[in-house]
Amino acid sequence: MSLLVQGLSHKTAPIQIRELLSFDSNELKKALPQLNAIDGIDESMIVSTCNRTELYCKLDTGLEEKPIRWLAYYLNLDIDTLKPHFYSLSNEYAVRHALRVGSGLDSLVVGEPQILGQLKKAYKVALEVGTAGKFINKLMQDAFTTSKIIRTKTEIGQSPVSVAFAATKLAQQIHGDLANSTALIVGAGQTTTLVARHLSQTNIGKIYVANRTRTKSELVTKVCGGDTIELTDIPKFLQLADIVISSVTTRKPIISLDIAKLSIKKRKGRPIFFVDLGVPRNIEESVGSLESSFLYTIDDLKIIVESNIGARSAASIEAEEIVNFKTSDFLEWEKIQSINQFINCYRAQAEDLSNKEIEIALKELRKGSDVEKVIRTMGKRLSRKLIHTPTSKLKEYADEAEVLSKAIDILGIDVESR
Template structure:
């Protein structure tokens, strides 16, 4: 049953395509069910973040192309348009890729910890959708253990920066003193919460949190000395913001060009700095064409992040060494699933022989034979049946000088142990 990891990320595809193939929490569950019903698909997990969309799928032999065909069809994209941006990893390469993703080695921010939480969310989603079986479930459990070990045994997480931190750092480069800035945060998820923490540390003059659910915005804002607004009130407050950082799960932009044009007019052309770290994008791309607006997207943060990446490359190499070892351990377990268990086979054959000979012995008693005759028949016949094939193979091994098999038989039947016990006694 081949294992496949198929997807695209910030290295292989532009944000315009990544937002087209992104899954939000509402659509992922339905998509998982659809994917799991595709011909030949045995297990499925979907991981979708601002920087990647990936399918982890176990399929029947011959169904290896099904996941890509489904992904293209689901998002109404031609295979040609999507195919050039996709990567695919099979078997141990798929396992290695999952380990690297969960440990942050494949992230835009090398070693960032948020991705592990996103992998755990994807795992829970697949469990609820019942699209996992033992092999993929075991892989996820192994993944979490590997990620924990990498964090413990290397410095991959030392002095790491998040996308949220990078956004705040970039804002700091534009506004030398954030204590004079009013910042508007749109969203209330983990990324926005991290941004709020960094901004509170910088002692921004004013913090506004906008969210579709006002209660969530109030909870976050109150924790950092800000105030909350509902998302539908955004147009009335946009002009107050010197800096806007947005990261929601909306499928359509929450900040339009018209809204920003009106805000800039109200601000009397005072510049606005905007960072859109959502995929799909929260801020209409054409906003970047406006005068006095400086719009940065998720891909624009890469240069700032690359400077931080170089300081953790040695730790990344150590992490890869740990991952290589764990890939082999998981694959050994996975291969064992497809192998026949010789102990189980031997027991099944022995029990079948026992039942066959016991039935004949019982028939002898029914025909009037004595119990001694029936027992002697049972013992002799069962012994001969159980030992016939092993004895024939061992005689053949002795004639051919197959010492490896002869030594294995000694270990299997414990002859060496018996002789040692005799000497010790």
């Protein structure tokens, strides 16, 4: 069997493709059992974030095409549209990739911690629906441990480089001093919370936070000192916003062209800086074509992020070494698992022989036979039966020196001492 990771990410696919493959938690719970029901797939997990969608499978060798074909069928997409953006990693490469993803080494923002939480959520869903087995369990536990070691032993997460940081820097470049500016944040996840924190550090004039759940909005406003509003209030408050940053899970845009056009008209030429961090996108793409509108997506922020990652390069080298070490550990564990079934069978055969000889010896003892004689007879009979198959095979391969040499080594035969 093979361990396989198939998918696409910000490195291989633009947002227009990535948003087609987005799953939320409820969709994952429906999709995973169907993926796992494919003949030859023993275990499976799906990771879906704004920057990647990946299928993790333990499956029979030779079935590597099945996961991507299932994905295309499930989402009603043309497989030829997906293939140019897909990567397929097996065994050692799959393990190393999983550990790098969990540690943030494969992220748009190298070392960012959000991906670890997203990986844990994906794993939790796989556990809930019963598609994660021994191998995915071990892989995820190793990914979590590796991430913890890297964050403890290196400075991978110390430099202030993040999508949230980049969005704030862009806002300052467009509006300058933000003391008299107003920001509208849509969403209350980790990324938008970071945005709120960065914006508050610029002494921005006002922040409004809109989210489906008011209690979560209030957690964000505690960070930045802003006010909460309902999602339905966005059209009313959009005209007040100089900066709009959105990251919510939605199938349809939260901010349409018509709403944006009306708000910009009411602002009488004052620009709005839009940042759409959602996948699928939260803001209609055509909003970016409006006069006095500056629309950036998560992919547009790559340039700023990449220009600020130099400080993490040394830490990344250390982190990659840790990943390599932990990958070797997993592969050693996997080797042991592959041979365990044979060891267990061999042990069971030996125990069966032993139990039969013990029963024969007990019957003799109940008849009153001499104890020492019974024990010695049992020992001889048992040793002969235990070595019968190995000695027969040694005779069978007597003229094959290489096989014979390996067999002697495996059986631990000490020729010199005899």
